[in-house]
Amino acid sequence: MREVDRQTYMALGISEYALMCQAGGAAFRVLVSQWPEARRILVLCGTGNNGGDGWVLARLAQGAGFDCRVALFGDASRISGAARMAHDAWCNSTSAEFFNAEALITRGLDADEYDIVVDALTGIGLAGPARDAAVRLITAINDSTVPVLSLDVPSGVDADTGSIIGAGIHATTTVTFIAHKPGLLTGAALNHVGRLVLAGLDAPPTVFASVPADGVRISDSIAAGLPLRSPTAHKGHFGHVLVIGGNRGMGGAALLAAGAALRSGAGLVSLATHSEHVTAALTRHPELMVTGLDDAAGLPELCEDKSVIVIGPGLGQDDWAQQSLRHAVAAGVPLVCDADALNLIAANNVTIPQEIPLIVTPHPGEASRLASVTTSEIEADRVRWARELAERIAGVVVLKGAGTVIASPCNGDPLCICAGGNPGMATGGMGDVLAGAIGALVGQGLSATEASALGVAAHARAGDLAWERYGVGLTASDVANGLGVVLSCTG
DSSP states (O other), rough: OHHHHHHHHHTTTTOHHHHHHHHHHHHHHHHHOOOOOOOOOEEEEOOOEEEHHHHHHHHHHHHHHHHHEEEOOOGGOOOOOOHHHHHHHHHHOSSOOOOTTHHHHHOOOOOOTSSSEESSSSSSGGOOSOOOOHHHHHHHHHHHHOOHHHHHHSSTTTTHHHHHHHHOOSSSEEEEEEOOGGGGGGGGGGOOOOOEEEEOTTOHHHHHHHOOOOEEESSSSSSSSOOOOOOOOGGSSSSSEEEOOOTTTOOHHHHHHHHHHHHHOEEEEEEEEOOGGGHHHHOTTTTTTEEOOGGGHHHOOOOOOOHEEEOTTTOOHHHHHHHHHHHHTTSSOOEEEEEEHHHHHHHOOOOOOOOOOOEOOOOHHHHHHHHTTTTHHHTTTTTHHHHHHEEEEEEEEESSTTOOOEEETTSSSOOOEOOOGGGGGGTTHHHHHHHHHHHHHHHHHOOHHHHHHHHHHHHHHHHHHHHHHHHGGOOHHHHHHHHHHHHHHOO
């Protein structure tokens, strides 16, 4: 991002300080737009460039007639470069004085004194272990009921990983500049970012052509959409998905995956499950071709001529499950592995040859078993571990959770982070629906990375639509039922 900043002000033919003024101005406009009644503003400035953005905002607010005070955290002698220019411009434009931000640690932040707090303490410059004073200052801010506007990155949030260094500001809104930072889109940071606004600062396309992106932020509309269907198309054009799962007492998971594959446009969907689940499956979805298999020995025949196999939902880890996974691997077609299929792989019960196109869809616990690390380590740097696992398994990794991360072992494929979804999706069966959707998209000819990205984006969008209708009572079936409409809008 520092290189992007440099390239931006050079491409625009302006100084670093002029770009800083643009950032501060953009943040001030967000403040006025979101809090039109606010008049009393406290700006918390650090000694780096993020503090410089804060000095600019403070000067603009004061000039616009706001009652604006500035608190400096750190030694003023350390302010340099463009930030020093912003600091001096504030000092020269007003008779107001700034005070030491550490005073807020002892006396707290009075909601009757300020309408809004602007956090310009660290930005992307956060480095090293947390300072005790910084932790106590951030805690004092969080203990207040005053809304917070964070500039670029909420202080205490690692812009690369989304992890929290000591303590993190709980922002009401974060306005980030020029481009999204991966740490704002996934992991623990989502509890701190609040509403996320991107201020592009007129950065020209040449900047992004010259500075490689770390990844792509995806929502329900992404480039790799489904191709338009020909008027003469038939079911044979859209793939035949085989879902394997539904051990004894766990039939619902496999049925959700199969239903999602139907709703995601697969031409044909077969389901191999324990015989006790056949009647329920056909009652729920008569469109399915369901085979009751209490003995996995019958699977090789079922695997013939399939476009893709989705295996894992409700699979279990017994001998039937292990034999089913081995037969699926032996079929040599693309695999989407979820749930217990991942646990079997992690336990080294089944090995998947690298030549088989593979997509795995672990939640953080399953990812920790695949990587042989703790779940907390996975969650502390979701981007890194998604990439690491993609290299290890030579397949696409869909690391589920808040801000799902999609990583590919292919250098030409971008890392993707999903910006959609909602807490209502934290309920059983959501992963099964996602696995089925991704399988259907593979069957329709998308690459593993394209299918994963579009599947995740469509799943999140369908979840957001279901949230609007059902709220916290939404179910995995509600999301599955919305997939067709969402995917029809992305082509």
